[in-house]
Amino acid sequence: MENGAAKPVIVAIDGPSGTGKSSTSKAVAAQLGLSYLDTGAQYRAITWWMVTSGIDIEDPTAIAAVAGKPEIISGTDPAGPTITVDGTDVSGPIRTQEVTSKVSAVSAVPEVRARITELQRSLATSAERGIVVEGRDIGTTVLPDADLKIFLTASPEARAARRSGELKGADVNATREALIKRDAADSSRKTSPLAKADDAVEVDTTELTLTQVIECVVTLVEEKRAAK
Ligand SMILES: Nc1ncnc2c1ncn2[C@@H]1O[C@H](COP(=O)(O)OP(=O)(O)O)[C@@H](O)[C@H]1O
Numbered sequence: 401m402e403n404g405a406a407k408p409v410i411v412a413i414d415g416p417s418g419t420g421k422s423s424t425s426k427a428v429a430a431q432l433g434l435s436y437l438d439t440g441a442q443y444r445a446i447t448w449w450m451v452t453s454g455i456d457i458e459d460p461t462a463i464a465a466v467a468g469k470p471e472i473i474s475g476t477d478p479a480g481p482t483i484t485v486d487g488t489d490v491s492g493p494i495r496t497q498e499v500t501s502k503v504s505a506v507s508a509v510p511e512v513r514a515r516i517t518e519l520q521r522s523l524a525t526s527a528e529r530g531i532v533v534e535g536r537d538i539g540t541t542v543l544p545d546a547d548l549k550i551f552l553t554a555s556p557e558a559r560a561a562r563r564s565g566e567l568k569g570a571d572v573n574a575t576r577e578a579l580i581k582r583d584a585a586d587s588s589r590k591t592s593p594l595a596k597a598d599d600a601v602e603v604d605t606t607e608l609t610l611t612q613v614i615e616c617v618v619t620l621v622e623e624k625r626a627a628k
């Protein structure tokens with residue numbers, strides 16, 4: 401059970417799109433009384449701001465010049481995570497197709513990563529009971545000293561089926577191609593690419609139910625906590 405005096409535990413969950421990072425991280429954090437941070441939402445939020453501010457997404461220098469401007473605030477309660485940009489709730493607008501198709505280009509810009517990484521570290525250190533942070537480079541770059549690192553994978557077919565299920569009727573093949581393209585961009589960028597940390601536990605979720613993945617991660621966190 402929860403112990404208020406327990407040392408905070410830091411959990412990093414990385415992996416490509418549709419592997420179950422958000423659903424797993426939120427549930428694990430809720431079950432264990434930890435905070436939860438969706439770092440993809442932060443990259444989506446800064447991308448939304450760039451798009452609505454008329455910044456040319458094809459121009460990394462233009463993106464870098466304004467990367468420090470928007471104020472991005474993440475609420476880390478797993479029961480109701482929030483995200484605002486300059487005080488505006490952007491939790492809906494950051495999920496549009498337009499933002500999804502542009503986020504890899506914006507998040508590849510080193511100045512954007514430096515800015516967002518700073519926010520992530522600050523939220524992780526201030527989480528009193530600990531935090532589950534999910535993204536692409538959490539175990540490798542953002543929180544290399546995390547107590548537990550998980551790398552989720554799943555076949556492109558399973559990931560596309562999950563995503564198109566969410567997008568209500570979206571074509572599975574088109575979704576699959578878009579996912580593969582985004583993974584390739586995220587994995588090949590120079591700064592902090594999507595990668596499994598050497599000390600991460602890899603969990604292939606293709607044949608697992610979400611409940612099984614959650615149970616697996618909760619068990620791993622509890623083992624780490626017991627050993628602390
Ligand atoms: N193991 C699983 N089996 C079936 N569906 C899953 C599984 N894990 C996640 N999902 C579903 O797949 C979709 C994408 O999951 P999500 O957690 O958003 O992935 P990610 O954050 O890695 O992109 C969600 O609708 C979620 O409910």
Ligand SMILES: Nc1ccn([C@@H]2O[C@H](COP(=O)(O)OP(=O)(O)O)[C@@H](O)[C@H]2O)c(=O)n1
Binds near residue numbers: 439508534536582
């Ligand atoms: N730690 C992170 C998290 C996300 N991202 C970027 O943000 C995008 C959106 O992340 P996301 O987690 O919301 O994506 P989905 O898994 O929901 O499709 C990714 O495709 C990456 O380009 C990143 O660069 N580093």
